[in-house]
Amino acid sequence: MKVVREVPRGEVLALDYALVADYLTRFIREELAWRGFSRALVAVSGGVDSATTLALAARALGAENVHAVALPHRESSPESLEHAGLVAEAFGVGLEVIDITDMVEGYARLRPEMTPYRKGNVKARARMVVLYDLSMAYHALPLGTGNKTERLFGYFTWHGDDAPPVNPLGDLYKTQVWGLAEYLGVPEVIVKKAPTADLEPGQTDEADLGLSYRRADVILEHYLKGYPDDYLVRLGYSPKEIQRVKALVNSTHHKRHLPTVAVLSTTAINEFYLRPLDFRMDER
Amino acid sequence: MVSHAILQLKPAKGRLEANFARLEAALAELREARPEVVVLPEAYPTGYFLQGGVRELALTVDELEDRLNELYRRVWEGPLDLVIGFYERDGGAYYNTAAYFELGGRGLLHRHRKVFLPTYGVFDEERYLSRGHEVRAFDTRFGKAAMLICEDFWHTLTSTLAALDGAEVIYVPAASPARGFGGRVPANVGRWRDLARSVAAEHGVYVVLSSLVGFEAGKGLSGGSLVASPEGTLLVEGPLFEEALVLAELDLDRIPPVRYDNPMLSDLKSGLPLLWNDLERILEGL
Known part of the structure; x- marks a missing residue:
C-alpha cells in the first residue's frame, strides 16, 4: 500500500x-x-x-x-x-x-x-x-x-x-x-x-553570553511561546542552556521598558492613560 | 451585476479631517468606474490602534452620516451605497461598528457592532469597547447583505448565521496586523484567503473583505482586500501593504444556480434543528 x-x-x-x-x-x-x-x-x-x-x-x-x-x-x-x-x-x-x-x-x-x-x-x-x-x-x-x-x-x-x-x-x-x-x-x-560589541578588546557576544546564538534563538522562541523546559530538552537542549536563557531574559525586563514612575492617580501615564505612540488628533 | 469598489486605504492616525478628505479624493477618482457600492475597512476614519483615544475620536452614527453626506454631495451624483468601519460613540458606550449607508437615498440601512472583540496578543479591544450582540441580514437596494467585522469573520459561525438569515453578500471591514513571515505571504493573509473562500463556497455567498493598510507604531496592517465568489474562488485581490482601489462586479444572479449545484445552505436549514439538542447541551456545559 x-x-x-x-x-x-x-x-x-x-x-x-x-x-x-x-x-x-x-x-x-x-x-x-x-x-x-x-x-x-x-x-x-x-x-x-x-x-x-x-x-x-x-x-x-x-x-x-x-x-x-x-x-x-x-x-x-x-x-x-x-x-x-x-x-x-x-x-x-x-x-x-x-x-x-x-x-x-x-x-x-x-x-x-x-x-x-x-x-x-x-x-x-x-x-x-x-x-x-x-x-x-x-x-x-x-x-x-x-x-x-x-x-x-x-x-x-x-x-x-x-x-x-x-x-x-x-x-x-x-x-x-x-x-x-x-x-x-x-x-x-x-x-x-563572530559577533562582537567591540566595547572591550577581544570581546565576542557568544563568549559574554555563554551561549551560541543559533541555539539560544531556538530556546528563546520556544520559551516565549510557552513551551515547557522538557519540550526543549527533548529537542536536544541542555537544562543548563535553558536556564541560562531564562535567567538572562528574566533579569532584564526593566531594560525593555521606560523608567518606573510612582503611580498615584487614575491618569498615570502608560498605566491608566494609554495612547499609542503614533496617536494624533486634528489640529484645530 | 452590482459594481463594487473596495477602498483599501491607509488612514492617518487620529486625523479625522484628513481621512475624510482622503475618502473624498478616492471617490472622485472612482467617478469614471461608477461603483454602486464602496466598501471601506475597519476603523477607517481614525486608524485601528487607538487605545484610550477611542473616547476622544469616536463618532456617533449621525455625526458619521453627516460627514459622509457632506463629501458625497461634493463628488457624486446619484445614489451610492457605502460600507464603513468606525469607532462609534453611543451615550457612554463605545463600539467597533460597521455601518451601511445608502447615500443620496435612504441613509443608514444597518449598523453592525463587532461581537468578537479581540483581546489577546497585540489586541486589546475589550479594554476600551463594548461588544455588540447580534448578527443580522438586512435589505439593500440590490438584495440581502450582512456585515461582520474582522474577528467576527474568523468564527465561521457568524457567517453561518448571516447566510441562514438570508445574506447573499457578506461585507467584512477588517484591520489585520501582519504576523507570521515564514511563507510567501504573512500567515494572517493566508488565513483570510482560506476563510473567505471556504465561507463563500459553504453558503453560496459573496464575501467582500476590505482590509486596512499602513504601519501603526510598528504593526503593519496587511491589506489584501478581496472578493470571493459563491463558488469559493477569489475574483480579485488587492495588494499587500499599500493603498489600492479594488474593483469587482458581483453577479447576484449566479447565487441560485450555484446553490442548486451545491445545496449546503438548504441542507443546513434542514439539518440544523436535528443538532439543536447538542447545541443546547454544549452551551449549558460552557
Whole structure:
C-alpha cells in the first residue's frame, strides 16, 4: 500500500526573507514619513545588525537619503572600521567617521578608577549623543540596529544602543538577521564573522553570553511561546542552556521598558492613560 | 451585476479631517468606474490602534452620516451605497461598528457592532469597547447583505448565521496586523484567503473583505482586500501593504444556480434543528 508521510517542517525560525525585506522597507518609509523625516541615519559598527539596517534603509529611502556614520574609539578593533567602510560601499552610502576617543577619554580622565566594563557603557552612550546631534544637523532620523536576541538578553547599553526611535530589526532573532543579511547582499565576511560589541578588546557576544546564538534563538522562541523546559530538552537542549536563557531574559525586563514612575492617580501615564505612540488628533 | 469598489486605504492616525478628505479624493477618482457600492475597512476614519483615544475620536452614527453626506454631495451624483468601519460613540458606550449607508437615498440601512472583540496578543479591544450582540441580514437596494467585522469573520459561525438569515453578500471591514513571515505571504493573509473562500463556497455567498493598510507604531496592517465568489474562488485581490482601489462586479444572479449545484445552505436549514439538542447541551456545559 502507498505510504504517505508528513513532510518534515522547516526550521522554526526560517522566514521568507524577500517578504521580510519588503515589509521592513515599507516600515522604515512609513515610520519616518509620519514623523516628518525622509532621511535616516545609521551608526555602522562593521557588524551584521547595522549592515542589515543600512541595507534596508538604502532600499527604503534611496542611498542618497541615508547617512552612515562610524564612531570608533582608539580601543576599537581596526577591523570594525574597515568593515564599516565595506558595508557603506556595498550599499552606495557615504560614510562619515567621527572618532569618539576625546569625548570618552575626556570624562574617563575624571574617573581614574573606571573599569573597562564601565568605559564600554560610556562609549555606547557617547555614540548615542553623537547620533542624536547628527540627527538634528542632517534632519535624519536615527535607526536602531538592536536585534530581538540581544534585546531579550538585555545585552545592550541601556539608553545607548536602544535609544533610536525606530528599529527595523528588533523583532528578528540574530539567526534571522543573518538570513536577512544574506538575502540583502551584506558582504559575506560580515555575515560570517563572530559577533562582537567591540566595547572591550577581544570581546565576542557568544563568549559574554555563554551561549551560541543559533541555539539560544531556538530556546528563546520556544520559551516565549510557552513551551515547557522538557519540550526543549527533548529537542536536544541542555537544562543548563535553558536556564541560562531564562535567567538572562528574566533579569532584564526593566531594560525593555521606560523608567518606573510612582503611580498615584487614575491618569498615570502608560498605566491608566494609554495612547499609542503614533496617536494624533486634528489640529484645530 | 452590482459594481463594487473596495477602498483599501491607509488612514492617518487620529486625523479625522484628513481621512475624510482622503475618502473624498478616492471617490472622485472612482467617478469614471461608477461603483454602486464602496466598501471601506475597519476603523477607517481614525486608524485601528487607538487605545484610550477611542473616547476622544469616536463618532456617533449621525455625526458619521453627516460627514459622509457632506463629501458625497461634493463628488457624486446619484445614489451610492457605502460600507464603513468606525469607532462609534453611543451615550457612554463605545463600539467597533460597521455601518451601511445608502447615500443620496435612504441613509443608514444597518449598523453592525463587532461581537468578537479581540483581546489577546497585540489586541486589546475589550479594554476600551463594548461588544455588540447580534448578527443580522438586512435589505439593500440590490438584495440581502450582512456585515461582520474582522474577528467576527474568523468564527465561521457568524457567517453561518448571516447566510441562514438570508445574506447573499457578506461585507467584512477588517484591520489585520501582519504576523507570521515564514511563507510567501504573512500567515494572517493566508488565513483570510482560506476563510473567505471556504465561507463563500459553504453558503453560496459573496464575501467582500476590505482590509486596512499602513504601519501603526510598528504593526503593519496587511491589506489584501478581496472578493470571493459563491463558488469559493477569489475574483480579485488587492495588494499587500499599500493603498489600492479594488474593483469587482458581483453577479447576484449566479447565487441560485450555484446553490442548486451545491445545496449546503438548504441542507443546513434542514439539518440544523436535528443538532439543536447538542447545541443546547454544549452551551449549558460552557
